[in-house]
Amino acid sequence: MNASERGVARRGPSNMDIEALRKGLSRREILDQVFVLVGLVVMLACLAVLAVLFIDLVKSGASRFGWDFFTSFASRHADRAGILAAWVGTTLIMLVTAVCAVPVGVAAAIYLEEYAPKNWFTAIIEINVTNLAGVPSIVYGLLALGLFVYQFDLGQSIAAAGLTLALLILPIVIVATREAIRAVPNTIREAAYGLGATRWEVTKDHVLPYSTGGILTGMILGLSRAIGETAPIITIGALSFIAFLPTSPISSEFPFISFKWLTDPFTAMPIQMFNWVSRPDPAFQANAAAAGAILLGMTLAMNGIAIWIRYRFRKKINW
Numbered sequence: 001m002n003a004s005e006r007g008v009a010r011r012g013p014s015n016m017d018i019e020a021l022r023k024g025l026s027r028r029e030i031l032d033q034v035f036v037l038v039g040l041v042v043m044l045a046c047l048a049v050l051a052v053l054f055i056d057l058v059k060s061g062a063s064r065f066g067w068d069f070f071t072s073f074a075s076r077h078a079d080r081a082g083i084l085a086a087w088v089g090t091t092l093i094m095l096v097t098a099v100c101a102v103p104v105g106v107a108a109a110i111y112l113e114e115y116a117p118k119n120w121f122t123a124i125i126e127i128n129v130t131n132l133a134g135v136p137s138i139v140y141g142l143l144a145l146g147l148f149v150y151q152f153d154l155g156q157s158i159a160a161a162g163l164t165l166a167l168l169i170l171p172i173v174i175v176a177t178r179e180a181i182r183a184v185p186n187t188i189r190e191a192a193y194g195l196g197a198t199r200w201e202v203t204k205d206h207v208l209p210y211s212t213g214g215i216l217t218g219m220i221l222g223l224s225r226a227i228g229e230t231a232p233i234i235t236i237g238a239l240s241f242i243a244f245l246p247t248s249p250i251s252s253e254f255p256f257i258s259f260k261w262l263t264d265p266f267t268a269m270p271i272q273m274f275n276w277v278s279r280p281d282p283a284f285q286a287n288a289a290a291a292g293a294i295l296l297g298m299t300l301a302m303n304g305i306a307i308w309i310r311y312r313f314r315k316k317i318n319w
Contacts, residue, residue, distance in 0.1 A: 054296055061290025069290060073243040074272065078283030083291050085242045086272035089158065090227065090298070092246060092261060093268060096162025097169065097226050102219055104166075105173030112174075113181045114203050133171035140168045141235030149236050156237030158246060159262040164232045169222030176221060180214020181207055212313040220306045224299050230270040240275040242267045269295045 072082025108129075116122045144164035154160040184207050192202040208215075246264035251257060269291060276288035 054293065057289045057293035057296065061286050061288075061293055064286055064290040069287075074241050074267075074275075078281055078287055081276075081284070081287055083269065083272055083294065085245060086267050086269045086291070087294070087298070088245055089242075089266040090268045090295075092158050092249075093161045093165065093233075093266065094223060094227055094302075096159060096262070097165040098219070098223060100163060100166035101170050101173055101222060105170050105218070105222075106177050106215060108170075109174045109177035109181060110203060110208075113178050114199065114207065129171050129174050133175055136231075137168055137229050138231040138235065140164055141232035143167070144232060144236050155263065156239075156265055157263045158266045160236050161233045161238065161266060161268070164236055165226040165229060168229065168232060169226050172222040172225065173218045176218020177211070177215045180211035180218070183214060184210045209313065213310045216306050216310040216313075220303050223302060223306075227299055227302070228270055228295065230268075230274060233268055233271065237265075238271050239265055239267045240271055269298075 069082045070087070071084055072080060073084055074086075075081040112122060112126065112129075116125075141164060144160060144167065148154045148160040148163050149156065154163075188206050188210065189202050192206050197205070242265065246261040246266060247258060249258055249261055273288045273291045273295070276284040276291065279285075
């Protein structure tokens with residue numbers, strides 16, 4: 001390096017370089033603000049569409065909101081028809097779906113991220129799981145018809161419906177859980193290993209608590225999709241008209257819990273809505289609108305509970 005070059009090195013960047021740097025930073029800040037503004041506009045537009053849809057359903061079905069609508073069975077007469085069997089069936093199906101899909105999905109994601117070796121076999125599994133998340137729901141219905149209804153002899157039952165929807169949302173739960181686990185910094189794992197913790201202790205005490213928010217988000221997405229699915233449960237034989245309830249899960253005899261309801265026939269809210277919409281009588285259209293508003297409310301309530309649980313977990317971690 002000659003004397004002139006050493007002089008430039010001592011003087012540092014020129015004013016032109018500093019000005020170019022400032023312009024570049026200013027341009028990036030503008031792009032960031034534009035991106036935030038576009039995202040905000042899109043989010044508000046989506047919320048506006050949802051609000052308009054919900055308000056329209058409420059207005060169309062306002063005449064049917066009442067206690068009788070919740071406690072009455074389906075009927076040929078629109079003014080007597082209700083959603084008792086439909087919302088009970090939907091609740092029980094969602095219970096079976098959550099109990100089957102969430103533990104299996106979370107366990108599979110933990111294995112793939114924390115335990116499975118990175119080789120061609122796990123790569124094939126990861127590709128298949130990702131592809132299964134985009135398979136049309138009717139395909140799951142055909143699979144369940146051959147596997148659960150005929151092969152396992154579950155028949156047209158709540159158990160078959162719950163297992164079908166569990167298969168449907170299982171890839172969603174796995175993918176979301178893997179992303180949540182992957183977002184946990186490796187420094188947390190390394191610090192725990194440095195203190196002598198085993199792999200399971202690291203996963204149980206550190207990885208899972210910090211990834212709970214993402215796991216619950218995957219549960220919300222999966223169950224929100226499952227509660228409105230119609231094609232799979234129609235395929236396995238859901239009833240469109242039903243005037244009785246499944247067996248009660250609570251028994252008067254020890255152990256005070258009954259599982260007979262798992263083998264009972266069922267209907268669900270989407271099936272009941274489809275049945276009413278297909279009828280020409282405007283009164284049944286009002287019933288379908290009221291049922292749609294209630295189904296949307298059930299979905300929002302389910303999501304709200306999951307968000308509250310996620311908030312409690314995050315607050316506990318921050319504490």
